[in-house]
Structures are given as C-alpha cells and as structure tokens.
Amino acid sequence: MQRTLTVINALGLLLVVFSAAYLLPVITAVIYADYAILLDFLVAMVWTLAIGFLMWLLTRRSKGELSIRHGYLLVVTMWTAMPVFATIPLLLAIPGLSFTDAYFETMSAMTTTGATVLTGLDTLPPAINLWRHELQWVGGLGVIVLAVAVLPLLGIGGRQLFKAEMPGPMKSAGLTPRIADTARNLWVVYVAITLVCIGALKWAGMNWLDAVCHAFSAMGLGGFSTHDASVGYFDSPLIEFVMIAFMLFAVINFATHFLAWHSRSTRVYLQDAEARAALGLILASCFGIAFFLWWNGVYPDFLTALRHASFNVVSIGASSGFASVDYAQWPIFAPLWMLFVGCIAASSGSTGGGIKMIRTLVLVKQAGREFLKLLHPAVVDPMKIGGQVIANNIVFAVLGFIFLYFVTIATLTFVLLISGMDFISAFSAVLACVNNFGPGLGQVGPASNYAGLTGFQTWVCTFGMLVGRLEIFTVLILFTPHFWRR
Numbered sequence: 001m002q003r004t005l006t007v008i009n010a011l012g013l014l015l016v017v018f019s020a021a022y023l024l025p026v027i028t029a030v031i032y033a034d035y036a037i038l039l040d041f042l043v044a045m046v047w048t049l050a051i052g053f054l055m056w057l058l059t060r061r062s063k064g065e066l067s068i069r070h071g072y073l074l075v076v077t078m079w080t081a082m083p084v085f086a087t088i089p090l091l092l093a094i095p096g097l098s099f100t101d102a103y104f105e106t107m108s109a110m111t112t113t114g115a116t117v118l119t120g121l122d123t124l125p126p127a128i129n130l131w132r133h134e135l136q137w138v139g140g141l142g143v144i145v146l147a148v149a150v151l152p153l154l155g156i157g158g159r160q161l162f163k164a165e166m167p168g169p170m171k172s173a174g175l176t177p178r179i180a181d182t183a184r185n186l187w188v189v190y191v192a193i194t195l196v197c198i199g200a201l202k203w204a205g206m207n208w209l210d211a212v213c214h215a216f217s218a219m220g221l222g223g224f225s226t227h228d229a230s231v232g233y234f235d236s237p238l239i240e241f242v243m244i245a246f247m248l249f250a251v252i253n254f255a256t257h258f259l260a261w262h263s264r265s266t267r268v269y270l271q272d273a274e275a276r277a278a279l280g281l282i283l284a285s286c287f288g289i290a291f292f293l294w295w296n297g298v299y300p301d302f303l304t305a306l307r308h309a310s311f312n313v314v315s316i317g318a319s320s321g322f323a324s325v326d327y328a329q330w331p332i333f334a335p336l337w338m339l340f341v342g343c344i345a346a347s348s349g350s351t352g353g354g355i356k357m358i359r360t361l362v363l364v365k366q367a368g369r370e371f372l373k374l375l376h377p378a379v380v381d382p383m384k385i386g387g388q389v390i391a392n393n394i395v396f397a398v399l400g401f402i403f404l405y406f407v408t409i410a411t412l413t414f415v416l417l418i419s420g421m422d423f424i425s426a427f428s429a430v431l432a433c434v435n436n437f438g439p440g441l442g443q444v445g446p447a448s449n450y451a452g453l454t455g456f457q458t459w460v461c462t463f464g465m466l467v468g469r470l471e472i473f474t475v476l477i478l479f480t481p482h483f484w485r486r
Contacts, residue, residue: 007074009059014078015052015085019045024134025089025127028209037093037125044088051085069483072474079466083107086135093128094118100455104462109135111469112351114223114321114438115461117451121228126209129226133213139469140220140351141190141254186349189257194219197246204238218246221351223321223438230446231311232324240311240324251278251318253349273386274347278357282317285341286310289334296331309334317341319352321438323446335441339428342437353436353468355405361385362398404472409434412464419457429453433464 022045029038083106090102101117108115109132121129194215201211210226217224227233231240249257252275260268269275290302290309299305308325315322316338327335344360346352365383372381383390409430416426421443428440429450439446443453450461467475477483 004070005059007070007077008055010074011077011081012052012055012057012059015048015082016056018082018085019049019052021134021138022048022089022131025131028130029125029127032126034125034127037089037127040089040092041127041131043092044085047088048085072477072483075470076466076475076478079110079470083110086110086131089128089131093125098455100458101451104450104458105132106135107462107465108438109133109222109224110139111436111465112136112139112220112222112319112353113433113436113465113469114217115432115444115465116224116438116449117453117458119228119449119451121226122233124226129213130209132224133216133222133226136220136222136224137194137216138220140222140250141186185258186254189254189261190219193246193249193257197242200242200246201239204242205234205236206239214243215246217322218243218320219250219351221247221250221318221320221346221353221436223315225322230323237307240307243322244311244314247314247318247320247322248279248282250320250351251282251346253347254351255349256347271386272347274358274361277361278345278347281341281345281357282314285317285337286313289313289337292334293330298330313338313341316437316439317345319346319354319435319437321432323439326445326447328441328445328447339431339437339440343431343435353434355402355435358385359398359401362390362395363402365390366395366399401472404476405434408464408467408472408476412460415460416457419454419460421453421457429457429461430464433461434468436465436468 022041026038026041026045029035029041083103086106086109087099087102090105091097091099094102104115104117107113114136118124197215197218198211201215202208206214213224213226214231216222223230225231225233231243234240252269253272256268256272256275260266286306286309290306293299293309294302294305299308308327311322311324312327314320316327319342327338343354344357346354346356348356348358362383362385365385369381369383372379383392383395412430412434413427416429417423421429425440425442425444428442429444432438432440432444439449444450450458453461
C-alpha cells in the first residue's frame with residue numbers, strides 16, 4: 001500500500017510538471033488573438049495542475065524511492081493518464097470530437113506515432129495544431145526522462161523510472177554517473193537540435209508556425225503536420241531535404257549525439273555500430289526504392305524518383321510518418337519494404353519506435369553463432385557488436401522481446417480482422433501503431449487517416465501505440481501474476 005501511495009504521489013508531481021506544457025499553446029493563442037481557444041487551454045491547465053497537486057498533497061507523507069516494480073507501474077500509469085488530460089483542449093475546441101478519438105489523437109502524439117483521426121488540419125486553430133505537435137516533441141525523448149531530471153530535486157529518485165522507460169539495450173550508462181545528469185544532458189541535446197531544425201525550416205520557406213510544428217514532429221519522429229496533405233502541401237525539395245537531415249539525426253541514439261558534442265568529434269558516429277547500420281539500411285533503401293520506382297515507370301527520371309523515394313523512405317524507415325506523396329499507389333513492394341525498414345531501423349535511445357537496430361544486430365549475430373555451432377559444436381564464440389561483448393543474458397532478453405513483439409503484432413492483427421477490417425488495413429495499422437510510424441496502407445494509408453475506424457478498432461490501435469512506445473515488456477509485465485505477488 002505504501003508503495004502504491006508513492007506511485008500516486010509521483011504521478012501527481014508529474015501532472016504538475018506536465019501542466020506547464022500548456023503555456024506554449026496559451027502564448028500561441030494570445031499571439032493569434034484566439035481568446036476562445038485561450039480559455040480552453042487555461043481550463044485544461046488549471047484542471048491538470050489542480051488534480052496533480054491534490055494527488056501530491058494527499059500522499060505527500062508517502063513520497064520515497066520507488067522499487068523497480070512500482071517504477072514500471074508509474075510509467076504505464078503516466079503514459080495512460082497524461083493523454084487523458086491532454087484531450088481536454090481538443091474536446092473543448094473541436095465540435096463533435098468523441099473522447100475515443102481525442103484520446104487516440106493524444107496517445108498518438110505522446111507516443112510519437114503520428115496516426116491521426118482529424119481532418120481539416122489546415123483550418124485548425126494554431127494553438128491546437130501547436131499543442132498536437134508539442135505533445136509529440138515532449139513524448140519524443142520521453143516525458144519520464146524530463147521528470148527524472150526534475151524529481152530528484154523534489155525528493156523522489158528516478159533510476160527505476162528511467163529503466164522502465166528505456167527497457168531496451170540503450171547505451172546511456174557511460175554518459176554521466178548520475179541518472180538525473182544523464183536525463184538533463186539528453187534533453188539539452190534534444191532542445192539544441194530542435195532549435196536548429198526550426199531555424200532551418202524557416203530558412204527553407206515555412207512560416208514560423210509551420211516551422212515550429214514540423215520541427216517538433218521531425219525531432220520527435222512523430223509525423224504530425226499542420227496540413228492534411230502533410231509535407232506534400234509545400235511541394236518543396238528544399239524543405240524535404242531539411243526534414244530528411246533532421247529525421248536522420250533523430251533516428252540516432254541521442255547519447256551518441258551527446259558524446260559527439262562532448263568530445264567535439266564526429267568519430268563517435270563512426271564508432272557506433274548501431275548508427276552505422278541504421279543509416280546504412282535507410283540510405284541504401286532510398287536508392288534501391290528510387291531505382292525500383294524509376295525502373296517501373298512510376299516517375300519519368302531517376303532524380304524525381306530519388307527525391308520522392310528518399311523523403312518517404314526516410315520518414316517511414318525512421319518511424320516518423322510524414323508523407324510527400326501517396327506512396328500507397330506505388331508498386332506494392334516499395335511500401336511494404338518501407339514498413340519493414342520502419343520496424344527495425346531506429347536506434348535505441350532515439351525518438352524512433354520499432355524493434356530497434358541494436359536488437360536486429362543481436363539477432364543477426366546470434367544467427368551467425370548458431371551456424372558456427374552447427375559446424376563446430378565445441379567452439380567458444382562470444383558475441384561482439386562495435387567491439388563490445390554482448391552477454392548471453394542480453395541475447396536471451398532480445399529473443400524474448402522479439403517473440404513478444406511478433407505475438408503482439410499477430411494478436412492485434414487478428415483482433416482487427418475479427419472486427420471486420422481487411423487484411424492489408426489491419427496488418428499495416430497494427431505495424432504502424434506498434435512501431436509508432438503512423439500511416440499504414442489500405443484504409444489507413446497516407447492519403448487517408450484513422451477516422452474511419454470503429455470505436456473498438458480505435459482502442460485496439462491505441463493499445464498498440466502504448467505497447468510499442470513502452471517496448472512491450474513494460475506494459476505486458478503488468479498482466480503477469482508475478483508482478484502482483486509480494
């Protein structure tokens with residue numbers, strides 16, 4: 001009971017911190033003199049702040065260090081509760097929007113999935129559009145990481161939370177000896193690159209609102225846009241090039257960015273085996289898909305094919321979800337390959353989703369070890385990636401994760417099929433949600449969105465986004481009997 005009250009106390013503090021996120025859309029509403037929307041955001045801010053403060057006040061005697069078990073519980077509770085509060089301005093500002101759709105939208109934003117149920121994005125109030133994109137930016141590196149940098153000052157340690165939030169084999173342990181310092185350093189890098197991205201997009205031709213919104217989405221690898229036509233609205237090769245560059249930045253482990261900045265050397269990137277593999281796969285796919293499209297006569301020349309292939313392959317491969325054209329109309333190999341790349345290419349410690357490239361490398365290495373074992377049963381062959389030995393317990397954890405990943409994909413696909421969706425729509429929707437890259441194919445393709453789903457289908461996809469964002473173990477462990485035993 002004491003630990004549960006500690007979770008509630010920590011969640012209350014997180015909500016108090018989260019209430020500050022409303023300040024940016026409040027300022028935007030003032031700038032655009034949209035006082036009705038301003039009132040909506042002030043109401044949302046007050047409700048979030050008041051409930052968070054009340055939760056903290058009633059449990060203030062119970063604050064303390066969280067166990068690993070309760071760290072997982074807090075992370076899942078936070079990632080399900082914060083989107084609830086984030087729906088308030090959407091429900092107040094958009095007539096006819098149901099709570100199911102509003103929650104889907106905010107969960108999509110905070111998990112950086114980029115799937116949307118909204119249409120008429122071009123005419124949404126600027127503050128609402130900014131709010132959607134800010135949620136993606138905050139969710140990109142993880143609200144919990146920001147909280148880890150703040151909570152020690154308030155009397156609650158954060159190491160257990162950080163482990164629950166980043167359950168993958170993230171390479172952040174060597175950044176600083178204290179977890180709060182690590183979180184702050186990652187956010188400094190994140191904010192700095194975002195500011196550069198805003199400036200670059202403004203220089204490339206966007207107005208300030210579009211530049212801020214698309215920079216938030218690009219760095220969070222979220223894929224939301226201020227226009228129904230997504231980045232295709234601008235029809236600008238320069239804007240597409242800038243966004244490609246920053247999406248590739250965001251798909252690399254931010255710990256690697258920090259180490260490169262700290263050492264004032266780009267050699268860090270060359271030494272990161274995961275970054276090399278991720279960028280190599282994505283860039284090779286860009287040229288391969290471009291050649292395939294040109295060869296099949298989709299575009300009249302290779303450069304045009306390369307332009308459209310590069311942007312959309314990088315977007316989906318990095319698990320972002322922007323679109324410059326309706327790639328669902330391409331020969332089926334191209335979009336399916338893009339979805340495949342989106343499942344594995346993002347680095348651990350990046351803002352991307354999916355299996356993560358480090359796990360893919362472990363699987364490839366393990367397959368090679370098995371071949372070697374078949375030929376030489378007595379051989380001792382320790383696994384190495386980037387010169388570092390990978391312990392067998394990590395290999396076993398990766399194998400367990402991959403099993404649960406495919407079981408989750410299959411189960412949610414069958415659930416959507418039972419609900420009446422066609423196979424391509426169901427399978428691609430599950431892939432898009434679990435891997436957090438937004439648009440799929442068929443009913444949920446880049447030229448449409450998730451508005452046509454039933455309420456049940458919407459909640460299935462919402463669950464898929466949560467499971468994918470928290471890398472499966474963190475959510476599913478709550479459904480095991482062992483978690484609730486003393």
